[in-house]
Amino acid sequence: MSVKFNVIAEVLVDSSVVDGFKGLDSEFKDALAIFISSTLREKGYGTRIKVYQHNMFERLNENAEDYLIRDAKEEIENEILNSKMCIGGSCED
Secondary structure (H helix, E strand, O other): OOOOOOOOOOOOOOHHHHHOOOOOHHHHHHHHHHHHHHHHHHOOOOOOOOOOOOOOHHHHHHHHHHHHHHHHHHHHHHHHHHOOOOHHHOOOO
């Protein structure tokens, strides 16, 4: 059985490294995704990587926390709705 984790990471790269990729941002993004995924796969981890060049680290973290709270509320709601037990011992549909 596998356990999934989502990682929000900001990677700082010297502009000279990016410039070495013929000036094509998409080529560097692909190379960065391959580097990260191959490094993790060598350790036995499965990955799905999508690289964006945009300053959004803080906003992604805020959204992730919102999703966690929303999912927790939904889980509690489903547990209450699917429960066979009734408050006070009497149930009415």
